[in-house]
Amino acid sequence: AVRLADDRRDDPLISVALGPHSVYALSEGALREVATVARESGLPVHLHVGELPNENDLSRERHGVAVVPFLERVGMFATHLIVGHGIWLDDDDRRTLASHSVGIAHCPTSNLRHASGIADVVAHRDHGIPVGIGTDGAASAPTLDPFTEMRLAIGLARVRALDAEALTILDVLTMATSEGARVLGLPDIGSLDPGCHADMVNIDVDGSAFHPVVDPGDVLTHLVWSGTPADVRHVWVGGTLVVRDREPCAVDVDRAIVEVDRRARRLAGS
Structure with missing residues (x-):
């Protein structure tokens, strides 16, 4: 990944990130190594966090602590971290993620297809966590359709809150554009401003x-x-x-x- 990033460093259309799957799928040593490489190379890290309802239990069994404290222990918050899914997070988790400028990639179709749960997007944003709209890849959302993802994101947020104004049209359009760019750490995309692509x-x-x-x-x-x-x-x-x-x-x-x-x-x- 680092070699690919170096080869493509001058290509404005390609950005490279490290992609370890999850806390429960990798050893502590492997995740520490990922965090070290990310810090040294400046590459962001994408990691599935809070996708499964039993994820904290799996982390405790393997690493002795829940997912978010474990990420802090291995130095992952010293990187530019992008959290995939973020369904099974509590307010303590949100405060920690927000304090480390972590962003969340919300993947509605994937979460429905795999019955993972409904992410509390409103709570994430209320805690100051930027949320972008993703797909989890073609294996989980085969059409890769941003319109479908926006529609599901706003609908699921409103159903979860039982509030038809919980997420507005402008909220979800922002998540699909400039807020998603913030999650990725790419300030020159996502809006039509001077200096942007x-x-x-x-x-x-x-x-x-x-x-x-x-x-x-x-x-x-x-x-x-x-x-x-x-x-x-x-x-x-x-x-x-x-x-x-x-x-x-x-x-x-x-x-x-x-x-x-x-x-x-x-x-x-x-």
């Missing part, structure tokens, strides 16, 4: 799903509750047009599908 999408709002519009804010409400990837007309990455009229500009999709299937069959047979 010109990462933009053009949404076709002429369809029936985006109406009626009585107030301009209604468009954003429709975007979260009704938007789909099919509504994305153009995409720019770093100012470069990469999708025009819903078609990739530099990718042969048919050829890519054939190649993906070929590699999948090779891996399945290995």
Whole structure:
């Protein structure tokens, strides 16, 4: 990972992080080594934390303490730590994570698919923890659809709180953009400000799903509750047009599908 990061250091489109799975899957020595490498290299660390209801029990069995105190013990809070999931956390955990500027990647589809639980996103944010919206990868959320994740994030937060205003439209859009950038430690993405990358999408709002519009804010409400990837007309990455009229500009999709299937069959047979 460190070699890859060094090779790609000048590539503005690729960021590398260390990805140990979890406290219960690795030894204390391995996690200490990850923390040391992260500090020395400046690479962030992504770690599953609070995904399972029995995770603290597993940590106590293996390491003698619950997950969050264990992370402190191995020096993980001296790194830029990104917590995946963060479902089974209490307020003491949240205060600790907030004090160390840890961010959380909230993965609604994955949490539903695996019956992991419902993250208390409102409590995380109330404690000052930035929360971004993730997917947990294609194995858990095969469509990698940010619209679905936004919709589930706002719905689950409201159901958990039994409050239809617990998470607002602007809250969830912020989590999907600038707040997610904070979680990743990437200040030059996630917003259209001077000095930031010109990462933009053009949404076709002429369809029936985006109406009626009585107030301009209604468009954003429709975007979260009704938007789909099919509504994305153009995409720019770093100012470069990469999708025009819903078609990739530099990718042969048919050829890519054939190649993906070929590699999948090779891996399945290995």
